[in-house]
Amino acid sequence: SAPADLVLLIDGSENVGAANFPLVSDLAVRVIERLAVGRDAIRVALVLYGVDPEIQFYLNSYDNKEGVLSAIRGLKYPGGSEANLGSALEEVTDSLLGEDAGGRAEEGVPQVLVVVSAGESTDDVSQGERALKQASVYTFGIAVGDSATAQLEAIATDKSFVLSAPDVRTVANMGDQILPYINGVAQRSIVIETDFTE
Numbered sequence: 001s002a003p004a005d006l007v008l009l010i011d012g013s014e015n016v017g018a019a020n021f022p023l024v025s026d027l028a029v030r031v032i033e034r035l036a037v038g039r040d041a042i043r044v045a046l047v048l049y050g051v052d053p054e055i056q057f058y059l060n061s062y063d064n065k066e067g068v069l070s071a072i073r074g075l076k077y078p079g080g081s082e083a084n085l086g087s088a089l090e091e092v093t094d095s096l097l098g099e100d101a102g103g104r105a106e107e108g109v110p111q112v113l114v115v116v117s118a119g120e121s122t123d124d125v126s127q128g129e130r131a132l133k134q135a136s137v138y139t140f141g142i143a144v145g146d147s148a149t150a151q152l153e154a155i156a157t158d159k160s161f162v163l164s165a166p167d168v169r170t171v172a173n174m175g176d177q178i179l180p181y182i183n184g185v186a187q188r189s190i191v192i193e194t195d196f197t198e
Contacts, residue, residue, distance in 0.1 A: 002041070002186040003040060003041055003042065003186065004042050004110050004111070004185055005042075005043050005045075005102070005103050005104055005109055005110070006042055006043065006112045007045045007092055008031075008046045008047070008116070009047045009085075010048050011049060011118045011119070011144075012048035012049060012078040012079070013050040013078075013118075014079060014080065014081050015117070020168040021075075023168050024116060024144070025072055025073070025075050027116065027142070028116075029072050029073065030172055030176075032068055032069055035179070035182065037065040042182075042186060043102055043104070044057075044062070045059045045061070048075065048078050049084060049085060049088035050079060050082060051081075051082045051084060052087070053084075053087060053091040053092075054078055055091070057071050058102050059096065059102030059104075060102025061102070083119055083122050085115070085122075085155075086123040086125040086126070087123055087128070089115075089125060089128025089129060089155070090128040090131060092113060092128075092132070093128065093131040093135055093137075094131075097111055105135070105136075111135070111138065112138045112185050113132060113137050113139045113140070114182070115139065115140070115142070116144065117142070117148040117151070118143075118145055118147075120148065120151055125155060137157075138157050138192060139155055139156050140157070141155060141161065141162040142162075142164075142178060145165075145166070145168070
């Protein structure tokens, strides 16, 4: 099985809303159900963001798919009028990708971030975006509605790595579309050539 470190960063703000939050967590369930999750395969971490990023579990919290799925099914909607994606991106780089959190970058395992956003960030994302690119993280976006797309295209490793759901009712269907990307990174059929200039 091809290993990868996968971090899901999910908008838990009022952009999504309490009524729609289960549809977004269902997207995460659908993705995980179809991945080879395990200690030596794909490790999964999950963060919800609103005013503050809330780490739900780390890459080394669960060794099996069942543990990850039950944690996702138990997610509580955080709410909040702010969606500070910038500080959440920095939190991912600072707290979720390193060896102590279960990250395997030093072993050459590719690291993948999937951002699910339903609106513009209320804080500046440029620092977080730069940190991810410096860490060679493969960043993908799932935009719910139109307002999130442009910003996600700027954050993502490549514009083509952003999928758009016209509204939240269709977001779970994005699971089928994001899977080939995640598997492509794990199997190393998707490789980024980064020319990073300070």
